[in-house]
Amino acid sequence: MLEVIVVGSGLAGFGVALALWERGAAVTLVDAGRPGGGATGASAGMLAAQYESTADSPKFRLCLESRRRYPVFAARVAELCRQDLGIRWDGMLVANLCEREHVDADEVACWQREAALRAEVVGPEEAARIQPGVSGDVVSYLWLPDEGQLDSQALGAALGAAIASTDIRLIAGNGVREVKVSGGAVAGVLTVDGRSLDGERVVLAAGAWSGSIAGASGRRLPVRPVRGQIVRLAVSEFALGPIIASHAGRYVVPRGRGTVIAGSTMEEVGFDRSITEEGCRVIQDAAAELIPALAGRKPLEQWAGLRPISADSSPIIGPDPEIEGLFYATGYGRDGILLSPLVGDLVAELIVTGETELDWHPFRIGRFTELDSE
DSSP, rough: OEEEEEEEESHHHHHHHHHHHOOOEEEEEEEEEOOTTTHHHHHHHEEETTTOOOOOOOHHHHHHOOOOHHHHHHHHHHHHHSOOOOOOOOOOEEESHHHHHHHHHHHHHHHHHHHTOOOEEHHHHHHHHHHHTOOOSSSEEEETTTOOOOOOOHHHHHHHHHHHSOOOOOSOOEEEEEEEEETEEEEEEEETTSOOOOOEEEOOOGGGGGOOOOTTTTSSSSSSEEEEEEEEOOOSSSSSEEEEEESSOOOOETTTTEEEEOOOBBOOOOTTOOOOHHHHHHHHHHHHHHHHGGGTTOOOOOEEEEEEEEEESSOOEOOSSBBEEEEEOOOOOHHHHHHHHHHHHHHHHHHHHHHOSOOGGGOOOOHHHHHHHH
């Protein structure tokens, strides 16, 4: 039985571990924290493949394919953890706050329709019919009816139960310090407390912490943490269906029990997960601009997560070209919830069979060396 160590027990690591376990591998998950306790549980849970995509690209196609597969994956996880993950497909309205955004959105809608996707620009009155309460003080909205979301806080809390219902071995509260390499091939990992774990394959899926693990290609991975703050607000007087967002990356996402979550910031502050008054103010102002009834609401809850952003803002996927048996599933940025199921299958296929139908080459780690040499 193939023995694989997956570093990271967020959704990225869980996606790889589950896919490997279902293919018959013996899998060990190792994490400094608890399952889902990092960026997974801190995220907004948006399944938005079309949002923020201004042109066709390998990353865009990867996101689309992962969105297509998501219902099956979510049902599988819900079966394992015996918990509803709150997945819903109510679409997304993106506010065009000025004429320039309106023109750009119209161009986006055109090329996405040419790619057989549903996208259109609608006026404020039509947007209000789709979702009562949205701001009328905008030029227009980009309407993306096939976007979705799930309750990422419920998902983060449920990952431990999902892992426990499988034969995946979990080592929590003990991070990985280094990938062991012998004769040009991985031999396992060394944990922070000095424990040595043996494995034939190692997958780095530790999110923002992936770049702090030694042994990968003899240098640090080009992945850094970017803080995103989120607030939860009460909206007891109306129900929110679709996600409401702006082109600046602000959003309001429905949650259960008469609440929404609003976010988010993009802050280069290292591994600092503090919440700040300034961050909260920025988010609340943006939320009120999208849905005026949210103005002046006192947050019910605030938190922050660290997104793993690669040097070129695209995922890092697949095998290391120099170290046999070392694989990557990291650098997902703002698309971690969306991409994890598909990339999990992709990496598991590469580990078990050495091939996959999906084109992972645009996301290979070697692209950064190539850029350095240019």
